[in-house]
Amino acid sequence: MRYWILTFLALLLCSFPLRGDAENATPLTALARLPIKEITVFKDGNTFVLHQGEMPTDSEGNVEMDYLPTPVLGTFWPYSADPRAKLMAVTAGRRRVITEHTSLVIKDMLKANVGQDADVTVILDANKTPTIYTGKIMGIPTRSSKEIEQTSPPNSGESLPVEGNILLMKTQLGVAAIPIDKIVDVTFKNGYQPKYSEEEFRNMLTMKLDWQGGAPAKTARVGLLYLQKGIQWIPAYKITLDGKGGATVCLEATIVNDMVDLKDVNCNLVIGAPKFEFADQTDPMALQQALAQVTERLYTKSPISNFSNAYMTQIGGYGGAMGVPAAPPPVNPGPEVTGGEKNEDLYVFQVKHITLKKGERMVVPVSTFTIKYKDLYTMDIPFAPPAEVMPAFNQTQNNQIADMINAPRFIHKIRLMNSSKEPLTTAPALLMLGDKVLAQSLMTYTPIGGSVEIALNPAVDITVKKEEKEKERIPNAATWQGNQYGQINLTGVIHITNHQTIPVDIEVKRYVLGTADTADHNGSVEMVNTFEDKNFYSTGNNAPSWWGWYNWPDWWYHFNGVGRIKWSLHLDPGQTIDLNYTWHYYWR
Secondary structure, eight states: HHHHHHHHHHHHHTSSSOOOOOOGSEEEOOOOOOEEEEEEEESSSEEEEEEEEEEEETTTEEEESOOOOOOBOOOOEEEEOOTTTTEEEEEEEEEEEEEEOOOOHHHHHHHHTTTTTEEEEEEEETTTTTEEEEEEEEOOOOOOHHHHHHHHHOOOOOOOOOEOSSEEEEEEEEEEEGGGGGGEEEEEESOOEEEEEEEEEEEEEEEEEEOTSSSOOEEEEEEEEEEEEEEEEEEEEEEEEESSSSSEEEEEEEEOOOOOOEEEEEEEEEEEEOTTTTTTOOOGGSSSSSOOOOOOOOSSSSSOOOOOOOOEEOOOSGGGGGOOOOOOOOOOOOOEEEEEOOEEEEEEEEEEEEETTTEEEEEEEEEEEEEEEEEEEEEEEEEOOOOGGGEEEEEEHHHHHHHHHOOOOOOOEEEEEOSSSSSSOOOEEEEEETTTEEEEEEOOOOOTOOOOEEEEEOOEEEEEEEEEEEOOOOEEEEEEEEEEEEEEEEEEEEEEEEEEESSSEEEEEEESSSEEEEEEEEEEEOOTTTTTTTTTTSBBHHHHHHHGGSSSOHHHHHHHOOEEEEEEEOTTOOEEEEEEEEEEEEEO
C-alpha cells in the first residue's frame, strides 16, 4: 500500500521541474579574474592595484568577472584598452552562477548521477526493515528561481532554486518518490560521477562594451585601477659597522599579502606618507562592508606608460596608451629589485616578478649602500620637582623620582650621515660590528643629506655623578597681582669620567624646572618653548610621570618654565670633567 502511495506522489511531483532554470545562470567556468599587472604598496597596507589583460566576452560582447575589489570611495577606475571597444558602464551586483562541487553526502551524489541505474536502500518504518528500489535516478523536484519570483511579492529580489527532499526514481512499477532522509545506501551500477553542479550567488562585475558598429570579438582587453587595503610592506635594516667610520646599510622588505593572489607582478614599495582623504569610506562598487584605504599616486615605471620611475598625481589616457605588450612574459625568474627615484614627497623601489598567494609572506633584499657614521655618547638628565613639592609625595613616589634623577647614564649611539641616493625610512635596525651583533634599535626617517642617531647600548665605561644644592633664597623677589614670590637659586655639577681606552665625543643635556642661568665649558643655555609644544605638562607626553602627582597652581606657569643646558665635549681616555651650571625658580 505504501508503495502505491509513493508512486502516486511521484506522478504528482512529475509536474515540477527536476532542476532550476540553470540555463539563465552563468557557468562559473566561463568567468575569469582579470590578471594583476602591478601593485604599489605603502607601509601602512594601502595598495594601488592595476589589473589588465585579455578577457572573454559573453554573447552581448560584455566582460563578466567574479571578482569585486573593495576600493576606497572615488578610486575605482575601469577602462578599455581595446581600440575596437568603448567602455560604456560597469555594473556590480549579485548574480546566479553555476558552480561545480565534489559530492560529499548522499543527496549530492544522487544529483550528480541523474540518469544512472542504481539500487537505493531505504528504511521507512520503526522496525528498520530495509526496502530496496532498483531503477534509474530521475532527479530531485526543484522550484526554479523563475517560479519563486513569479509567486513572490513584488521587489522580493532574486532567489536561488529550492530543492525538495524527495528523490524521483523510475522503476519497473513506475516512478517512485523516495524520502531522501530515509536513504541509507546507494549502489551505482554503471559508473559514478563524483561532481555535481549547483547554483549560487556571486558578486559579479560586468563591463559593458560598445563595439562601435562592429561585431563583438571573442575577447577584449580591459583593465581596472583602484586603491584598497590588503598588502603591506615592512622594511628592516641591517647596519654593519667597520669600526673606522664606515657603515654598510642593507634594506630588506617583508611583503605581507592578505588581499589577492599575485602572479609575476611588478611591485612598487613606497617610502612616504601621502594623505588619504577618504580612507574610511568604501566605494559602493564593493557591494560589501570592508576596511579599505586609498593611495593617491601611481608609480608608472610599468607596462602602462613610458614615464620614469615616479608617481603621477592624476591618471589619464586609458585607451591604447594603457596597453601592455601582447607577448606573454617569460618564465618567472623570481623577484628582481631595481632602484628608485624621488618624486615629490614619495620614494619608490620596484620589485619585479613577484608571485605571492593570498595569505603568504615574502622577504626580498631591496638595496645596499655604504655611508659614514660617527660614534656618539649622549645623556639626557630630566628635571626634578622643586623641594617645596616633595612633601606632597609619598615615600614610594619620592623613591621613584630619586631613581630617575640620581642615576643618569650615557647611551652609546651612532650618527649616520645619509649620503646615499635614497631616504632612510622608519624601520627596525640590526646593528653589527663585523660579524658580531651589537644591538637592535629603531631607524627613523632620514632624508637624503640628513643624519640620524641610532641607540646601541648603555655606555658603562663612562661614569656619571650629579650633585646639586640650593645656593640662596631671595624673599619677595617678585610681585604679581598683589602676591609676593621668592626666588630660589640653585647650583649643580655633573662629574664625568671616561674609563675607556679610546677618546669619546659626548653630548649632555640637563633639563631644569625654572629658568636656566649659566653653564661652563661653553654650554648653551636656553628655555624650552612649552607654549608651542602641545600638552607639554600633560602626563604621558613630554613631562615626567611625577608631574601629574601634584596640583600645580596657576601662578606657577606665569613665573616658571623649563630650562635646557647643552654641552658637546671631547674626552680623552681616563679624563674627568666637571660641568657646572646654575638655575632658579620662583615660589609663593
